[in-house]
Amino acid sequence: MIQRSAQAMFKLSDEQLQQLLHELQQRTGITVETPRWLLEEYLGERSAELGMSSVQGYLDSLKDDLGSRAEWLALVDLLTVKETRFFRQPAAFQQVRQEVCTRAQADTIGPEFSVWSVGCSTGEELYSLGMVVEHALRDSGCATNWHGIGTDVSFGAVARAKIGRYPERSINDIPLAYRSRYIRCEDKDQYWVCDRIFNRISFFHSNLMHVENAPFAKFDIVFCQNVLIYFDRITRLHVIDQLLTRTRAGGLLVLGAGEDIGWHTDQAERISQDGVTTYRKLGGFENG
Incomplete structure (x- = not known):
């Protein structure tokens, strides 16, 4: 980390700030709420690592050409990796467990069951989902195979x-x-997700702003928590529409609290449960 005395060199003008935020929004759809001083600190550290003496020099290096793409990826990593942890939203995971058990007992689950962790970060959320699904299926005596994508x-x-x-x-x-x-x-101090979960899970890079182009089939559970709040309202509503499209009939779309404000659909019904924002897609159960 550079010294504070050197950080004084890395101050963003209003024009530079708007330029950066506009480019980031255009490329990722994300509206960054990082405090200005912290953003300047990030950019100062990154510029110093690259041997650049000014923020403007760094911003100029982000021009839209092949050589700048790797740096854009590095910048996105710097600004978008959010805090995550296992079982972060207990009520939501409990609802997933209840859903799997109920469908297993009612024989509406089919031979395959799939989950999608949208905005999976470093994996804790999807591995948590995997544990819940595996546990519920086996406790229900159900031989259904499952897989997860993050x-x-x-x-x-x-x-x-x-x-x-x-x-x-x-x-x-x-x-x-x-x-x-x-x-x-x-x-020592290193723990691994066991093969029963690990081998059924895959992770991919994907820009949620272009979710309609993602090469994925439909899912029984689409789990998108604390991600959409970083998008502007129009993009957020578009993404929710696309997530519902990727949800199987009868499946669940699980969102973060307040992320569905202003969203309306006649293709799903909201499930009433404290602490969880969940929609069930209409049309019966689509197994596959």
Whole structure:
């Protein structure tokens, strides 16, 4: 990290700030709410790492050509990797468990069951979903196969998610019933997601702003929590429409609290449950 005395060189003018935020929004759809001083600190550190003496020099390096693409990816990683943890929204995971158990008992689950973690960050959310689904299926005596997909705009986050290894402080958030079955300690302060979960999960880089172009089939559960708040209203509503399109008939679309404000549809009904914003897609159950 550069010294504070040097950081004084890296101040954004109003014009430079607007230029950067506009370019970032155009490329990712994300509206950055990082405080100006912190954004300047990030850019100062990044500029220093690249041997540049000014923020303007760094901004000029982001011109739209092949050589700038890697740096845009690095900048997106710097600004968009958000705090995440296992079982971050307990009520939402409990609803997923209830859904799997109910459908297994009613024999409406079919031979395959799929989940999508949208904005998966470093993987904790999808691995949590995997544990819940695996646990519920096996406890219900259901032989259904399942698989999970996680997507994120950050290449760095996706790369870390693919490893499936976490420090002890991270796995402490996992309920004991899941931790004892699905987490293994391989060496000091390094814990691994067990193969029963790990081998059924895949992670991909994907820009949510272009979700309609993602080459994915439909899912029984689309789980998108605390992601859409970073998009402007028009983009947010468009993304929710696209997420519902990727949800199977009878499946669940699970959103973060308040992320559906202003969204209306006649293709799904909202499920009433405290602490969770969930829609069930209409049309019966579509198994496949």
